[in-house]
Amino acid sequence: MADSPTFHAVVFRVGDLICAAPAGIVREILPPLPATRIPGVPGAVEGLVNLRGILLTVVDAHRLLDRPRRETDEGPIVVLDVAGRQCGLLVGEVKDFVELPSAAVAPRGQLPGVDPRIVQAVGNRGGEHFVILDIEALLAPMLGS
Numbered sequence: 001m002a003d004s005p006t007f008h009a010v011v012f013r014v015g016d017l018i019c020a021a022p023a024g025i026v027r028e029i030l031p032p033l034p035a036t037r038i039p040g041v042p043g044a045v046e047g048l049v050n051l052r053g054i055l056l057t058v059v060d061a062h063r064l065l066d067r068p069r070r071e072t073d074e075g076p077i078v079v080l081d082v083a084g085r086q087c088g089l090l091v092g093e094v095k096d097f098v099e100l101p102s103a104a105v106a107p108r109g110q111l112p113g114v115d116p117r118i119v120q121a122v123g124n125r126g127g128e129h130f131v132i133l134d135i136e137a138l139l140a141p142m143l144g145s
Helices: 061-065 135-143
Strands: 006-014 017-022 026-030 045-051 054-060 077-082 085-090 093-101 105-107 119-125 128-133
Touching: 006 061, 006 119, 006 128, 017 061, 045 085, 054 061, 054 077, 054 135, 061 085, 061 135, 077 135, 085 135, 093 119
Parallel strands: 017 128, 054 085
Antiparallel strands: 006 017, 006 093, 026 077, 045 054, 077 085, 105 119, 119 128
16 A cells, blocks of 8 residues: 555445445445345355345455444445455445545554454544455455455
């Protein structure tokens, strides 16, 4: 990130936590879709959805990040390319697409209640701070990467 003059990200909310994923791995954002449960998978795996004939594994970000859902959560699915495959991340709300100067992105630090192994950096836009997630590290336990 430090090599690039700007950083592009998709910002979303998971419970009370504002997060972001690098825009380069975001393929699309889907409305809430019913998922078919898969027996024997970790609880954070919401299930499978049929995306134009392709089965997409959907993982609940609330469970992964241990954040409670809000009543107003819409439940969109952010489709990501992770380790050469697509997967869906169920979030509370997609907030924005941002383009930040490199000065607005700081190296990860200690964040209360957030595992530092899944934090890539911290961003700041208009006084609002958000956690830029290391998506591969976040999803590795669920996807076996």
